[in-house]
Amino acid sequence: MNKLLLAALVTGALSAPAFAADYTIMAPAGPGGGWDQTARTMQEAMQAEGISGNVQVTNVPGAGGTIGLAQFATQENGNPNALIVGGYVMVGAILTNMSPVTLEDVTPIARLTGEAVALVVPAASDIQSVDDLVAKLKENPGAVAWAGGSAGGVDHITAGLIAKAVDVDPTQVNYIAYSGGGEALAAILGGQVTVGLSGVSEFASQIEAGELRLLAVSTDTRVPGFDAPTLMEEGVDVAVQNWRMVAAAPGLSDEQKAAITADVKAMAESATWQSALATRGWVDTYLDGDAFAAQLEADKSATEAILKDIGLVQ
Amino acid sequence: MTTGSSSRERRPDGAALIIAAILAGLAVIIFWQTSQMRLPPLQQRVGPTVFPYVIASGLILLAIGTVISAMRGSFPERSKDNYAPIFWIVGGLIGQILLLSTAGFSIGTGVLFACTARAFGRGPLWQTFAIGTAFSFAVWFVFAKGLQLSLPAGVLERLLTTGTPF
Amino acid sequence: METFDLLAQGLLSALQVHNLIYALIGVTLGTAVGVLPGIGPALTVALLLPVTYKLDPAGSLIMFAGIYYGGMYGGSTTSILLNTPGESASIVTALEGNKMARQGRGGPALATAAIGSFVAGLLATLGLAFIAPFVVKFALSFGPWDYFALMVLAFVTVSAAFGDSALRGLTALFIGLGLGLIGIDLQTGQTRLAFNVMDLLDGIEVTTLAVALFAIGETLKTASDRDQANTEVTAVKGSVWMTLEDWKRSWASWLRGTFIGFPIGAMPAGGADVASFLSYSTEKTFSKKPEEFGNGAIEGVAGPEAANNASAAGTLVPLLTLGLPTTATAAIMLAGFQQFGLQPGPLLFANNAPLVWALIASLLVANFMLLVLNLPLIGLWVKLLTIPKHWLYAGILTFATLGTLGANGAMSMGFGPVRISFELVLLLAFGILGYLLRRFGYPIAPVVVGLILGPMAEQQLRRALAISQGEIGVLISSPISITLYVAAIIAVGVPLILRLRGQGGVLRQLATDED
Known part of the structure; x- marks a missing residue:
């Protein structure tokens, strides 16, 4: 057994020569999820493009990324080689979990990708359009069971925003939380809930196969490849994007921050990253500097407002 | 787990009484922590406090059962362990x-x-x-x-x- | 039939010599890592998946199949021989298997586990090939009310693992249920019983609890117990192989385990652990010698091991047909499949037919390889017991802490330059709990069962009542849930009636239950 393991590790070790400027990327989630995949794709792109010789990915799962964030902020202070992947889900989780560590305690670098939340119903449902759904919701909010990810996440926020936009009390939203898109998908396909919410890519193959009907997407523009309107087009004034970003450690100098931003930008523009985006179906929404900081602020206050409306945050 | 014969009389069983106290203590912690929870005004028939209260009540009953069992001395004989x-x-x-x-x-x-x-x-x-x-x-x-x-x-x-x- | 043609083609490619070698390497690696105490299948697959990336798609697929089945199987060996399950699905295997090993019947226990895994793997993989669409339809029809009924059935039957005292069994179960409360409540995002510790927000990791209670608790008990510390274990008493009697008692258990494990593995909220619990209690019910349960009944190894492996194949049903990962292992596999160019989902069988059939053929080959590799090794594995205790247990603790560190052990707390892993602190605390439970005659398994089933039951009940807007009737509104409740009533009622008839008097029954 040891011989085989040794053989495996020799091949592994040879493929990673040691350079300077070695980054460590923390994925504040378990292996296999979106943040983990983002971190590992970054690792691949940075190594392939020679931006960094040796990139390590660590996983610290739990609580919408706030466990990893707290650990990152306290342990990496001033370390210019440490990065953490995060996203919109973290903004909500920080508020609902009353996390002592927030995004103020790290140095956000850039937004990398974005994904629309898809609003779907089973193919057999009598709901044909967003209008039908809104009518049902106005008639009896409790009778519309929404399935999505954990409470306070982007799916829950989208449901709350839709209710609010059509003048339904957001606390009346009958939101059923499932752990992960998979379990929610099963409940939607099984017809146990009225409507489902999750990232477009989670539902893509079911939509393509005609088992789910895509009512609308949550972004302000349509999603290429899907024949569905935006919520705005359907007269519901909601625009949500589930973005992913990369942040650096707290306590960095402006030069260090600029150097990291340059590396991340080079990575995001590289052919390796771009082709990975295409295979994984991620949309490039790269944004850095002041524009990203402004967008982050806007998202934070909007999220806090809706979470208060839903009743999850006081 | 049990070794030796169970003929030795030992009642009431002190260690078992301590176990009962620990179980009751756990129940009190669950009751107290759950009562401190802030309940969101959501559409919830069975909220996040129902299961904690049920489980804590169960622990109280089990603590009482353990006391009775300790009084009867019906815990299995314990091996003599080296610490x-x-x-x-x-x-x-x-x-x-x-x-x-x-x-x-x-x-x-x-x-x-x-x-x-x-x-x-x-x-x-x-x-x-x-x-x-x-x-x-x-x-x-x-x-x-x-x-x-x-x-x-x-x-x-x-x-x-x-x-x-x- | 087209299906047979496709499967035959897949088998032809899988049976080429170089692919067979890949399968052998995969099975060996999977077993070698999976066998380490404290390292479960999810971690095994996550660790070894990158090894397969360096091969061509067919080769990596087949090596992956080997790793998956090898990792699933590997855990049973240490559960049986050392009472140190690396994950929740091997816990019931340890219950009877370790008792058998202590009586010098480790060989037959390992053999019935290996052959049972093979039989279950074979049938379930064929099931995956031929009836996946029907199974997935059945699995999807389970609503939260049905899952809740399934949890009730599982809770009721858990008493099969209570040992000789209902009081102590229930206490162990409630300790587990209490631990299950810790963390963020999924439905409302509120934290419960986390005491402002960040690491508790996500709840108690089942693997950490299982490894602590079994591996650490067992080590502490063995070291401290004067009787146990000095006794030499007889590694083999009688034959290493299964006797005719063993075969007679095992074959039906393998089949029952398969039929329980495959559909439950396919359910979005099922899983190998639930399947193995249900199989264990089924075996106890059907056994002609129920009195042997708790003292090394071979059915109690054969059934759950078959269920465990069948559910591993069952997990692939929603994964391949819906792109739905239902376990941690499956989530890691999904990432792996994408590397191979497989896009799991309803169109997979239509768009990627050759690769899918190559995978299914690979699973069949890997399953066979596993048997070929492991049956001859049983004699060697049993020798593990002859390793001097000081080296053996020092090694067990090394791997138990390694697995915990690797899976969840981030150095999250610290005082100055010294940082400590909270997960290891939990491991130590639960290890001491495991020792105390053993010392005072409490069963271990119900604690882990409570931690697994409690949160599932709570979430499903609350989902059901939310969907019905508080209408309690929803719980018995479907044929599936009614059937499951009837099964639960029979499971409690029949043995109780039989016992009451035998012993007479409800009071006497309750009094004896106390002991």
Whole structure:
């Protein structure tokens, strides 16, 4: 057994020569999820493009990324080689979990990708359009069971925003939380809930196969490849994007921050990253500097407002 | 688990009464913590406090049952345990927990290894520590370097893989 | 039939010599890592998956199949021989298997586990090939009310693992249920019983609890127990192989385990652990010698091991047909499949037919390889018991802490330069709990069962009542849930009636239950 393991590790070790400027990327989630995949794709792109010789990915799962964030902020202070992947889900989780560590305690670098939340119903449902759904919701909010990810996440926020936009009390939203898109998908396909919410890519193959009907997407523009309107087009004034970003450690100098931003930008523009985006179906929404900081602020206050409306945050 | 005969009379059973007290204590903690929870005004028929209250109530009943059982002396006869080996192993685990971040996986786990061997009567410590550290380093090398498992590295790991202790 | 043609083609490619070698390497690696105490299948697959990336798609697929089945199987060996399950699905295997090993019957226990895993793997993989669409339809029809009924059935039957005292069994179960409360409540995002510790927000990791209670607790108990510390274990008493009697008692258990494991593995909220619990209690019910349960009944190894492996194949049903990962292992596999160019989902069988059939053929080959590799090794594995205790247990603790560190052991707390892993602190605390439970005659398994089933039951009940807007009737509104409740009533009622008839008097029954 040891011989085989040794053989495996020799091949592994040879493929990673040691350079300077070695980054460590923390994925504040378990292996296999979106943040983990983002971190590992970054690792691949940075190594392939020679931006960094040796990139390590660590996983610290739990609580919408706030466990990893707290650990990152306290342990990496001033370390210019440490990065953490995060996203919109973290903004909500920080508020609902009353996390002592927030995004103020790290140095956000850039937004990398974005994904629309898809609003779907089973193919057999009598709901044909967003209008039908809104009518049902106005008639009896409790009778519309929404399935999505954990409470306070982007799916829950989208449901709350839709209710609010059509003048339904957001606390009346009958939101059923499932752990992960998979379990929610099963409940939607099984017809146990009225409507489902999750990232477009989670539902893509079911939509393509005609088992789910895509009512609308949550972004302000349509999603290429899907024949569905935006919520705005359907007269519901909601625009949500589930973005992913990369942040650096707290306590960095402006030069260090600029150097990291340059590396991340080079990575995001590289052919390796771009082709990975295409295979994984991620949309490039790269944004850095002041524009990203402004967008982050806007998202934070909007999220806090809706979470208060839903009743999850006081 | 039970050894020996159960003919010896021991009632009431003091240890069992302590267990009952611990169970009741757990129930009180659950009751108290749950009562402190802020309930969101959501559409919830069964909220997040129902299960904690049910489980805490169950623990209270079990504590009462344990008291009755202790009074009757109906707990199984306990083996006579040596406590020294337990202190060695627990000490080894604590040593490992404290040493991992500074001394690295191999030395930290070497301490655990040596203490565990000592608990089973094998010494001397310096010898089992050396064996344990070497073994842990081999394990560390296979898992951390070969399979990319994230395990803490210390001076020894760095020295043996890169040639410098930093 | 087209299906047979496709499967035959897949088998032809899988049976080429170089692919067979890949399968052998995969099975060996999977077993070698999976067998380490404290390292479960999810971690095994996650660790070894990258090894397969370096091969061509067919080769990596087949090596992956080997790793998956090898990792699933590997855990049973240490559960049986050392009472140190690396994950929740091997816990019931340890219950009877370790008792058998202590009586010198480790060989037959390992053999019935290996052959049972093979039989279950074979049938379930064929099931995956031929009836996946029907199974997935059945699995999807389970609503939260049905899952809740399934949990009720599982809770009721858990008493099969209570040992000789209902009081102590229930206490162990409630300790587990209490631990299950810790963390963020999924439905409302509120934290419960986390005491402002960040690491508790996500709840108690089942693997950490299982490894602590079994591996650490067992080590502490063995070291401290004067009787146990000095006794030499007889590694083999009688034959290493299964006797005719063993075969007679095992074959039906393998089949029952398969039929329980495959559909439950396919359910979005099922899983190998639930399947193995249900199989264990089924075996106890059907056994002609129920009195042997708790003292090394071979059915109690054969059934759950078959269920465990069948559910591993069952997990692939929603994964391949819906792109739905239902376990941690499956989530890691999904990432792996994408590397191979497989896009799991309803169109997979239509768009990627050759690769899917190559995978299914690979699973069949890997399953066979596993048997070929492991049956001859049983004699060697049993020798594990002859390793001097000080080296053996020092090694067990090394791997138990390694697995915990690797899976969840981030150095999250610290005082100055010294940082400590909270997960290892939990491991130590639960290890001491495991020792105390053993010392005072409490069963271990119900604690882990409570931690697994409690949160599932709570979430499903609350989902059901939310969907019905508080209408309690929803719980018995479907044929599936009614059937499951009837099964639960029979499971409790029949043995109780039989016992009451035998012993007479409800009071006497309750009094004896107390002991």
